[in-house]
Amino acid sequence: MKVKREIVVAIAGQPNVGKSTLFNRLTGAHQHVGNWPGKTVERKEGYRDFAGYRIRFIDLPGTYSLSALGVEEQIARDFLAKEKYDVVVNIVDASNLERNLYLTLQIAELTPRVIIALNMMDLAEQKGLRINVEKLRRRLGVPIVPMIAVKGKGIEELLRTIIDVVENRIEPQLPHITYSPELEQAVDEIENIIRHRNLHRQLGYHPHWLAHKVLEEDFFVLQSIEEKDPDAYSTLTTLIEQIGKRLGGPPSVAMVQARYKLLREICAPLIEKRPVKPTLWERFDALALHPVVGPFFTLFIMLAFFVAVFSINTGFPLNYFLEWLGYPDIAVTLESYSLSGLLGEAFSSLAESMRIALADVPLWVQGLICDGIIAGVGAVVSFAPLIFLIGLGIGALEDSGFLARAAAVMHRPLKPLKIAGKGFIPLLLGFGCNVPSVMMCRGLYRECERRNCALIAGLVPCQARLAVILAIVTAIFSTPLAQIAVITSLYVVALLLLWVIGVLFAHTLFRREPSAQLVIELPPYRAPFVGNVLMYGWNLTKHFLKKAGTIIFLLAILMWFSLSYGPAGFTEDPSLSYAALLGHALTPFTRVFGASHWVLVLALITGFIAKEAVIETVALAAGTPSISEALGKLGVTPLQAYSLLLVVTIYIPCLATIATIWSETRSWRYVLLTILYMTGIALLLATLVYQLGAWLGF
Amino acid sequence: MGAPVIPLAAVPPGREVIAVAIRAGRGLTLRLMEMGILPGTRMRVLKPPPGPVVIEVRGARLALGWGVAQKILVQVVA
Numbered sequence: 024m025k026v027k028r029e030i031v032v033a034i035a036g037q038p039n040v041g042k043s044t045l046f047n048r049l050t051g052a053h054q055h056v057g058n059w060p061g062k063t064v065e066r067k068e069g070y071r072d073f074a075g076y077r078i079r080f081i082d083l084p085g086t087y088s089l090s091a092l093g094v095e096e097q098i099a100r101d102f103l104a105k106e107k108y109d110v111v112v113n114i115v116d117a118s119n120l121e122r123n124l125y126l127t128l129q130i131a132e133l134t135p136r137v138i139i140a141l142n143m144m145d146l147a148e149q150k151g152l153r154i155n156v157e158k159l160r161r162r163l164g165v166p167i168v169p170m171i172a173v174k175g176k177g178i179e180e181l182l183r184t185i186i187d188v189v190e191n192r193i194e195p196q197l198p199h200i201t202y203s204p205e206l207e208q209a210v211d212e213i214e215n216i217i218r219h220r221n222l223h224r225q226l227g228y229h230p231h232w233l234a235h236k237v238l239e240e241d242f243f244v245l246q247s248i249e250e251k252d253p254d255a256y257s258t259l260t261t262l263i264e265q266i267g268k269r270l271g272g273p274p275s276v277a278m279v280q281a282r283y284k285l286l287r288e289i290c291a292p293l294i295e296k297r298p299v300k301p302t303l304w305e306r307f308d309a310l311a312l313h314p315v316v317g318p319f320f321t322l323f324i325m326l327a328f329f330v331a332v333f334s335i336n337t338g339f340p341l342n343y344f345l346e347w348l349g350y351p352d353i354a355v356t357l358e359s360y361s362l363s364g365l366l367g368e369a370f371s372s373l374a375e376s377m378r379i380a381l382a383d384v385p386l387w388v389q390g391l392i393c394d395g396i397i398a399g400v401g402a403v404v405s406f407a408p409l410i411f412l413i414g415l416g417i418g419a420l421e422d423s424g425f426l427a428r429a430a431a432v433m434h435r436p437l438k439p440l441k442i443a444g445k446g447f448i449p450l451l452l453g454f455g456c457n458v459p460s461v462m463m464c465r466g467l468y469r470e471c472e473r474r475n476c477a478l479i480a481g482l483v484p485c486q487a488r489l490a491v492i493l494a495i496v497t498a499i500f501s502t503p504l505a506q507i508a509v510i511t512s513l514y515v516v517a518l519l520l521l522w523v524i525g526v527l528f529a530h531t532l533f534r535r536e537p538s539a540q541l542v543i544e545l546p547p548y549r550a551p552f553v554g555n556v557l558m559y560g561w562n563l564t565k566h567f568l569k570k571a572g573t574i575i576f577l578l579a580i581l582m583w584f585s586l587s588y589g590p591a592g593f594t595e596d597p598s599l600s601y602a603a604l605l606g607h608a609l610t611p612f613t614r615v616f617g618a619s620h621w622v623l624v625l626a627l628i629t630g631f632i633a634k635e636a637v638i639e640t641v642a643l644a645a646g647t648p649s650i651s652e653a654l655g656k657l658g659v660t661p662l663q664a665y666s667l668l669l670v671v672t673i674y675i676p677c678l679a680t681i682a683t684i685w686s687e688t689r690s691w692r693y694v695l696l697t698i699l700y701m702t703g704i705a706l707l708l709a710t711l712v713y714q715l716g717a718w719l720g721f
Numbered sequence: 722m723g724a725p726v727i728p729l730a731a732v733p734p735g736r737e738v739i740a741v742a743i744r745a746g747r748g749l750t751l752r753l754m755e756m757g758i759l760p761g762t763r764m765r766v767l768k769p770p771p772g773p774v775v776i777e778v779r780g781a782r783l784a785l786g787w788g789v790a791q792k793i794l795v796q797v798v799a
């Protein structure tokens with residue numbers, strides 16, 4: 024079929040109205056996920072060929088309004104005000120009509136070309152609501168397509184309606200809101216000043232719309248006016264103050280009230296409501312949100328989810344549990360058939376067969392391919408299944424309505440960090456792996472929360488660090504009591520640091536930001552929709568492979584180079600490499616925290632690639648596979664071991680995490696800050712402990 | 722209409738209230754109003770403190786922090 028023409032359709036809607044479901048239904052696999060330029064907000068785009076058109080869908084962030092309170096709102100309205108598009112599909116939750124149409128009225132201020140996708144018709148029915156769609160259509164003057172997005176109902180009609188509007192067979196005409204005469208007069212006065220000063224051209228908005236926003240004291244609009252034309256800014260702010268005095272309150276309040284008044288007039292006669300009983304699940308909220316039971320319940324669900332995901336991925340912690348129960352064989356089988364076990368196997372046998380196939384080429388080429396490139400690709404790919412599984416889990420928890428409850432109940436402990444309760448999800452994920460944890464920060468409400476969360480996420484001891492801790496602790500400390508005490512103390516130190524540093528950043532880097540207020544919608548509990556969940560996991564994985572993957576790969580090659588080349592050129596002995604040289608050079612300094620052997624320094628350097636490499640390096644360089652023997656050979660005392668563990672737990676997040684922090688924040692400053700503060704604190708703390716311990720005679 | 726004006730955080734569960742005023746900063750006030758909590762809006766308290774306050778307003782269910790619920794002044798009507 025020949026494609027006649029490309030058209031662009033923006034999808035706008037409030038959170039939890041089925042926007043992702045609709046987007047997935049419309050675009051299927053033809054979608055692309057990235058970030059909005061310069062923002063940590065996800066941007067989804069996709070297309071669908073229909074009736075000879077290629078319809079390109081842009082998914083705008085889900086927002087309750089277009090007042091620029093946060094980045095999402097700003098992105099959505101700047102798109103609607105400044106970009107070129109043919110139609111806006113405004114998806115509306117039929118079971119919550121009045122509040123959803125609030126956004127519609129705001130969109131109408133920017134463009135008349137709106138189609139309403141009236142979703143969740145089934146849910147409205149369940150809630151005892153009957154909406155007279157035909158009357159609503161006449162009253163609003165725009166096409167309305169009733170839908171049940173999860174079942175795919177209404178998709179065809181929506182596509183046809185889009186074409187009808189594009190081909191001008193339908194001309195949408197949304198109602199204009201008439202504010203009170205005082206407000207209208209104020210808008211006129213402001214618009215005059217705007218036109219006179221040519222502010223609308225400079226800012227690139229429509230003058231009438233801009234006047235409304237100025238009257239509403241829109242933060243972003245006023246800020247950009249102040250930058251462009253300070254004189255006009257002071258004239259306008261004085262004027263608004265006067266208007267406020269005349270009205271007896273801020274104009275923004277009067278405007279929101281006017282919009283809701285109109286909506287009540289429109290909706291009330293069109294909706295019939297019959298009473299329904301609250302469902303069992305709704306009663307369940309009393310438990311999920313209970314101040315004491317709630318957090319435990321939340322932690323329990325998340326823990327169950329983790330154990331499942333990580334057992335599939337690496338066998339851990341289920342393998343330990345099985346061993347403990349006396350089934351070591353099953354534990355080993357589980358480990359080797361776990362996803363990362365299978366992948367690791369695949370990559371090492373690939374490297375081996377390449378080594379044999381490349382027997383005739385120079386050793387450095389062989390090394391580059393087998394230990395550099397294949398290992399680099401392996402490092403990237405080995406994260407993929409974990410990210411995908413976590414994506415599935417989080418997608419399901421989100422779709423079911425569980426995450427909203429978790430965010431509400433976890434709000435208090437994170438308040439001093441100026442992070443909303445939702446931030447607990449990325450942080451908790453960090454216990455498994457810091458990479459998805461940093462990626463999940465994008466789900467937070469404000470830019471400052473996302474950034475603060477990404478900055479501290481690396482402090483959560485991940486699974487790889489736990490592996491190193493376990494190996495060293497069991498090798499050095501003999502009694503179970505000492506082992507448990509050491510492990511617990513490391514976790515406590517790391518988490519305390521996380522909290523303290525988070526509070527510190529909140530009051531320095533983000534001191535201008537107010538603390539997070541808990542205002543969150545609790546969507547009804549429902550069974551997650553498989554299509555959404557799969558798409559969520561897939562998009563997250565794709566995003567990771569593309570964005571962080573390249574950097575991880577390059578850094579892995581770099582590490583290979585520094586470990587395989589030395590002053591004498593290529594070497595197969597790491598102790599002759601540049602990295603070892605660096606280790607030797609640093610040893611006089613690292614002595615202060617007990618790392619008095621260069622192998623330990625080298626291990627810390629390789630630990631940057633992946634934390635578990637610490638163990639490998641120590642074993643390799645000491646020439647024995649047994650960790651306790653290796654550490655004995657290097658003459659490591661318990662005090663030195665403890666201080667080394669402190670460093671391993673806190674210093675520099677691994678290469679993949681660094682790469683992800685960069686790809687999410689797009690800021691080298693944040694990457695550098697993370698590396699510096701973590702390494703600095705780790706070394707300082709380890710030195711203190713080591714020196715104090717030595718002084719006390721340990 | 723003589724019911725006393727009290728903060729939303731002090732309303733027992735199951736009661737219907739009418740919002741009278743929001744005593745918060747500009748940003749929070751606007752956010753609450755845009756989510757449908759305006760002076761004159763009727764809502765139902767589903768869960769009181771401790772923990773988040775849950776209300777039903779315009780068909781949606783919202784969880785509010787104690788600090789936020791303290792800033793919304795209401796009159797109990799039923």
Ligand SMILES: Nc1nc2c(ncn2[C@@H]2O[C@H](COP(=O)(O)OP(=O)(O)O)[C@@H](O)[C@H]2O)c(=O)[nH]1
Nearest residue numbers: 038039040041042043044143171172173422552
């Ligand atoms: N009952 C019902 N549920 C729906 C409908 N459309 C979407 N959902 C569900 O609503 C929830 C939120 O959907 P989602 O697309 O993630 O919403 P978004 O936050 O707007 O992107 C998911 O659990 C969907 O399965 C619908 O038409 N009827």
